Structure formats: structure tokens, C-alpha cells
Amino acid sequence: MCLAVGLVLPFITGQIPAIAKVISPMHIPVLICGLAVGWPYGLVVGLVTPLLRSLLFGMPALFPNAVSMAFELAAYGLVSGLVCAAFPEKNLKSVYISLVAAMLAGRVVMGLVNAVLYRFLGTPYGFREFFAAGFVNALPGIIIHLLLIPPIVLAIEKARK
Secondary structure, three states: OHHHHHHHOHHHHOOOHHHHHHHOOOHHHHHHHHHHOOHHHHHHHHHHHHHHHHHHHOOOOHHHHHHHHHHHHHHHHHHHHHHHHOOOOOOHHHHHHHHHHHHHHHHHHHHHHHHHHHHHHOOOOOHHHHHHHHHHOOHHHHHHHHHHHHHHHHHHHHHHO
16 A cells, blocks of 8 residues: 555646645555554565555656666665654554654665766765755755655554554
């Protein structure tokens, strides 16, 4: 289900690419997957979603965007699930800690992967570009993710009980 949502959700903002890039709609189901279902599923959904979406719909562009996003989202799914599993119970605090850890780890992975990929393209990619892409330009999406994802994960957890 998270994979399907990750493929479809970007269509909501797809008409305005600048907004889609800021909100990062593909990130939402991957983070929810890692937090609610666990790291193995989060890792796979994160890895597959951008690549499959690129192949099916042509967006994001396969190289370097979808390739970079595959590593970033795989890190989101992996880290969110691992950190959340380390807590004895899933509550607001554990979900936020896991979410923030995953968002930071994913952005570091994105920066490292982009540094390698952009080097192949002959395009400079340094700390300034990393910080702008990962934090400054992404700030609205970060805020939306922090507001939207924890209540959804806690609602899923409550429905399980």
C-alpha cells in the first residue's frame, strides 16, 4: 500500500514541479512505512518507489534524480524502522525521534550520493548545494512531514491494538 501511495501521491503536486520538490510527497509513504511496518519494508519501498515511478511515469528523471532518491528514501525507510524498533513502545516521542533521525540520515545519504553522481556529470556539488537542497529548499516539506506523519503512524498503531 505504501508503494502505491508513493507512486500516486506525487500526482497531486505534479502539475507544479516546484511545489512537489518542496513538499516531497514520495517521502511521506516511505517514512510511514518504515515507522509503521518496520525497516525491511521501509527499505524496500524507499528503494523501489522513485525508480519504479521514474520508469512508469518518467518523473523523477531516472538519472541522477531517481537514483539519488532511491538511496535517500531507502535510508529513510531503514533508519525510521530501526530507530523506532529500538523503543519499547510506539508513542509520540519515539515516532518523532525516529522520524527526525531518519530525515537527517536520509539527507546525509542524499548528499553523499549526489556528490558522486554529480561528479560523473561534471557538475559541482558541494556543501552549499547539499545544504540548500537538503535543508533550506526542503524546509516546508520537513515541517509538513513533522506535522503529518506522526499522527498517521500513531493512528495505524492504535488501529492495530
